[in-house]
Amino acid sequence: MKNSTRHFPKLILAIIGIVALSFVSAYAAEELMHVDADGKNQVASLRKGTALNNENLNPAPLQDEQNKDLRFNRAYPMQPPPIPHKITGYQIDLKANKCMSCHARTRVEESQAPMISVTHFMDRDGNFLADVSARRYFCTQCHVPQVERDPLIENTFKDVHHLIVQPNEHEE
Template structure:
């Protein structure tokens, strides 16, 4: 009985393999009719990259959409280094350089320790990585439909 079950299983595997084998001959390297976020592009093909997003120049301060929203960055940050050893943002936005560079000064809250509220002589380590909260505002169409409305107090 055990040998009969094994023989039936083996026959099923052979037949299934044959069916899949003929599929492969008909459509070698295809997607199998599945469409992904890449579209219906074949896996072996590389489609051209999307154009780079534009960052409108001199757009000034961008209005907030909700209370306590971190200000948006009105310029590109491409090739800005923000690491443990360097922070390109502070070259313009630190209290020391902002007036000379014509940039907005970072908030005084960035100089306070988060737990004790103690005022520090330099930017708090918890506020040093600017791009965790602040993002550049690109001139790009929304990826999904959006009917967000700002709070009444900001209109």
């Protein structure tokens, strides 16, 4: 009997914590909901009323694509470089890859574009291939063009460089 009474305060605290968490979760769920024009509860999102199951197979082209041809800073190691130029109208499919007309190994001298990384010539087992690996062929899976836009939500992202604690230069 003595052991069960010893754990009683911990049990009470656990129950209070679970109840409090339930209230917080319910409040958060309520905040994410809004009522649409038809009076139905909908989950709030950046899609602004577009149904989640609406698959637009012909999205509108990007507006105000940057075309500066300047390299962007990368926020973390191994981040794929963003595309610094317009790619509207580029054919990137099973038949052709317009990116390779400048970024292929055999075209960089003429185009003065950076060559694609040697990792794009490796298969999943680390073997080097004569041509671009099929899993790296569709450039826009990782590399994206940039546009001039105000952020939809506050961005609190911190570059990895700012997360690493720098030693004080004056300490000995």
